[in-house]
Amino acid sequence: MIGFEHVSVTYDAAARAVLRDVHLRIDEGELCLVVGHTGSGKSTFLAAINGLVPHFTGGTLAGRVTVAGRDTANHPPREYADLVGVVGQDPAAGFVTDTVEEELAYSMEQLALPGDVMRTRVEETLDLLGLADLRHRSVHELSGGQQQRVAIGAALTPHPRVLVLDEPTSALDPTGAEDVLAAITRLVHDLGVTVIIAEHRLERVIPYADRLIYLPGDGTVHSGAPAALLAESSVAPPVIHLGRLAGWSPLPLSVRDARRHAPALRERLPAVPTGPHRPDHSRPEVALAARGIIVRHGQVIAVRGVDLTLRRGEVTALMGRNGSGKSSLLWALQGSGRRDGGTVAVGDSDPGKVSAAQARKLVGLVPQNATDLLYLDTVDAELGQADRDGATPGTARGLLDAIAPGIDGARHPRDLSAGQQLALVLAIQLAVTPGVLLLDEPTRGLDYQAKAALTRTLDDLAAQGRAVVVATHDVEFATTTADRVVVMADGDIVADGPAPAVLTASPTFAPQIAKILAPLPYLTLGQVRAALADGEAAA
Structure with missing residues (x-):
């Protein structure tokens, strides 16, 4: 579905290429998670998929990027409107209408879809993303998370074959993020949509990913199975760091997988963490x-x-x-x-x-x-x-x-x-x-x-x-x-x-470490590390 053939991207006056000799293929129906530190080139990688790089961003593109056989060098971003849906880091910056319902319909209007098709898809998307109560609200009066869901919905209504999402859950509450990711996963499994997600909150997305694309920041891109790449990656969620600390193999990617390893680790930990989870700076004033x-x-x-x-x-x-x-x-x-x-x-x-x-x-x-x-x-x-x-x-x-x-x-x-x-x-x-x-x-x-x-x-x-x-x-x-x-x-x-x-009073707000080690009252990796170190010293 998507091909990168020896792709390099260099911006004007930049000391080095943001992407360097990237060669990979993403198949139809894959959910790919793009990870890397801030500034490693994730947004550039995503923008290259529909031709925003270099047609909109500028810079020099070497090599070849194709989507369903279309070469981005020969097709500007507007010619991918029927094929690639994109949601950027700032959803509100992409709004072009006044209300939620109009925003969901706008891209379909540009593709000249029949009115009855548009109406059906708008209703489906309102229900899918929990937006029905907001249909007549101004998009500029919504909270950041509500705007993010509207932007995702606007990208979904044209039924693209490829969906590109840059930080799609960054402004969503935990329950809302799970609902959106579940909806995206259904598109992958039921309709064969290819999804590429760049996300910093890896704990939310990794369990759904078929493939990890890791950008270490030197211009190179590494692609492979999530567990294999995360074993060495400097970017990883708490569950991965806990697995490394405890020596678990294979590394668990979800709380469910980690819970299967947890009994042996809980036996090594004292019933109460050895120190407070944070320094106390509080004052009575x-x-x-x-x-x-x-x-x-x-x-x-x-x-x-x-x-x-x-x-x-x-x-x-x-x-x-x-x-x-x-x-x-x-x-x-x-x-x-x-x-x-x-x-x-x-x-x-x-x-x-x-x-x-x-x-x-x-x-x-x-x-x-x-x-x-x-x-x-x-x-x-x-x-x-x-x-x-x-x-x-x-x-x-x-x-x-x-x-x-x-x-x-x-x-x-x-x-x-x-x-x-x-x-x-x-x-x-x-x-x-x-x-x-x-x-x-x-x-x-x-x-x-x-x-x-x-x-x-x-x-x-x-x-x-x-x-x-x-x-x-x-x-x-x-x-x-x-x-x-x-x-x-x-x-x-x-x-x-x-x-x-x-x-810890609600599963919605509980961090990964607390979910994995419950009923022990551990919240952070630091508490676990300190407890294990104390145990080794005592031994």
Whole structure:
């Protein structure tokens, strides 16, 4: 179905090729998972499949890419509309209509499909992805996860033979991600659709993959069985790392497979982990107190009278299904978003009743799309503007170097990787030293190493006495980062407590290590490693 024949891609002024002499074939009806660190070339690999590389992105393409016999060098991307469906990292950037129903129908209209066929496929897709209740909603009023499902649905309605997905579950809650992946798997098994997925949350996708395509970052591409490649890959989910640590062979790819090995490992572990799962930076001082917060968007009540107290030195994970009100609550707390009722107090000030510049000094917020806050032509220009907004010259640069050293100040912010863009926005927001920092889905587009670096950054901020809230669907990230977990549903807070207690109370939010080793109360690989090391030392 898809062929890469000695393909190399080099962008203008780049020191080396992003892809180098790639030679592989993907058969019809395969589900291929593309993995690699941020910046390794995954998006370039995907964009080459329908001719976006080089027709849209520029650069030089050597070799030959074919899809169902069509050569991308001779066919622009528009001529693949009937053959290849594509969903990019930023779904909202691809929307061209106003409502969910119209967006699902748009691509079929461009292919001139009969009206009754269009109607049937729209209804099927609404049901398949759980979008029926949103059919008349504006696509720009939806949550990030809802937008992601709409974008996937819009790619599915033309019934493409190839589906290319770049981070398709990054903004989806765990249940929503399972539903979408189950729908995609049905397309593979029942209709023979070829699916290529690039994803950083490997724990979600690996059990479904027929083949792994690994990009180590040197331009080469390795293709093979998931278990074989993951045995040596530097990019791997917790279940793989646990299997390596315990010496399991073959390596399990799912929690179910790992549970079959788990009894012997549980016997080697003490009943209780030897240390806390996180360092304790919490302090008794209240950083922010919110009472009775109400947010309405038209007829929709997004937040229903929420009370929330944030304390200094504490990292809180805000979780819940897509559309539960997390983003609306964060914007209301920061002062820039709607607030139709309730009060927010940061010391003696209400962020919603002061100027925007003053509000930033009280509460900083990093939105779902960090690039929304980047509007100048260079990194240095962004850092300089952050300093002029109320910091000592050089403050923002120092913060950026502490978070992500080595970023060239002359580079355009839009040319940075997702992790570098997040680091830049964090530096900009922290330059004015807010006591409260809110982050909305900060791990989208980040690999495991980048997420570990973000965890260290948030730990440092907590140690300085700041209160940090992270709205996230990333269970594994929340497990290693959060002291406290707050769960929202339908605009209300339904759970609030220590991270270990809340995360293990429901299978939906439990991390892989907890699922594998239950009933033992282990949450992280670090706890298991420490316990095994202590056992060996005692022996």
